[in-house]
Amino acid sequence: MTGRVVAVTGASGGVGRATALEFARHGDRVALLARGVRGLEGAARQVREAGGTALIVPTDMAETDQVEAAVRRIEEELGPIDVWVNVAFTSVFARFEEISAAEFRHATEVSYLGYVYATMAVLQPMRRRNAGTIVQVGSALAYRGIPLQSVYCGAKHAIQGFHESLRCELLHEKSPISVTMVQLPALNTPQFSWVLSRLPDRAQPVPPIYQPEVAARAIRFAADHPRRREYWVGSSTVATLVANALVPGVLDRYLGWKGVSSQQTGEPRDPEQPANLWEPADDESGRDFGTHGDFDSRARSRSVQQWVAHRYPQLAVAAAATIAGSAVVATRAAGRGRRS
Incomplete structure (x- = not known):
């Protein structure tokens, strides 16, 4: 399916940017939503180079009025939204006791309520047309909490419950609108260079690590085949979710033992590292972080599990x-x- 109008939140970097480029390569018109203008400009340039049409829509996903205005602008300038992809998030790498109430609240507003606000806003025109697809980008951590990521895990668990509830309501209504969710593995994205961190060492994704393009291909596939309730991406996601369903207590103990060290490189964290909790890191640092993080040498560009799951x-x-x-x-x- 090509030539659609696709909106992607969190499109200034990482998975959101890779997803926007994946849709662009198939000739879609892509609306790019995020706070950071520098990252959005870089993403728009790449979308156009890839053969797509780009519309930059600076938006704070925690602000309902901005989200609603973004939906109106996209439909006015690009046309009716066929696919909406929720990706945007922010977080804090720290032990729970080191996170302030204000930080926890704001990260949750962006990472969970941002999905809710966007879904509310885009469902209205989709209901009028009786058509549309919403893809909620999740994580293996939507089912399995890990140490040092109580903010992120809490948001992803909330999205999972919200997604299931909404899907049941749409099925009850026999609505042609589709919602699906994509559960991702650890990815080599810039988040480890810009998420607010209070860890002593540099944060890292827990191996095995995949490139964000693996996630982007899965997200576009889900948008093309949205009747499946959710997609699992990567063998590590499958292993984690199956183990958590069968022996969650064993995983609690294992992660209590290994979960803290496995999320740090062993190298001291740069105390000047930018943080995107309150302000976009790209605008603050004057840097376009792009799609990939610092772990290219360790990241996998393909997933056999994904290939099998899609076929x-x-x-x-x-x-x-x-x-x-x-x-x-x-x-x-x-x-x-x-x-x-």
């Missing part, structure tokens, strides 16, 4: 055909044996 109906048909063919051959061989 399991075809693979199931092929497997069934192979089994049926083998059965026919065996039956014929047995028949020849009896005649002889």
Whole structure:
């Protein structure tokens, strides 16, 4: 599916930017929403180079009036929104007791309520047209909490519950509007260079690490096939969610033992590292952070699990055909044996 109007929040960097580029490569018109103008300008330039149409819409996702205005502007300038992708977030890397109430509240407003506000705003025109798709970008941490990320895990758990509730309501109404959720693994994004951190060492994604393009391909696939309730991306996500369903207490103890050290590189954190909790880090630092973080040498650009998950109906048909063919051959061989 191409030529759609697609809105992506958090599009100034990381997964949001990679997602915008993925849609652009398929000829879509892409609205780019985020706070940081420098990052948005860089993303818009790449979208146009990739063959898409870009519209920059500076928006603070924690402000309902800005979100509603963004929806109106996109529909006026690009046309009816076909796909809305919620990605934007901010967070704090720290032990829970080191996070202030104001920090926790604001991060939750952006990372959870931003999804809610955007979904509220875009559902109105989608309901009038009886068409549209909303993709909520989640994480394995929507099911499994880990140390040092109580803000992020809390928001992702909340999004998961919100998504399921909304999906049930739309199914009850027999609405043609689709909502789906994509659960991501650890990714090599700039968040580890700009999230407010109080860790003694540099933060890192927990290996295995995937490139943000892996997530972007999964998000576009979900937008193209939105009737599935959610998608799991990466073998580590599958392993985490299955283990958490079967032995959550064991994971509690394991993460209590290894979860803190595995999220730090062992190198001292730069005390001058920018933080994007209150202000966009790209505007504050004068730097366009781009799509990738600092872990290119350790990040995977492909996921076998994703390839299989996106093709399991075809693979199931092929497997069934192979089994049926083998059965026919065996039956014929047995028949020849009896005649002889």
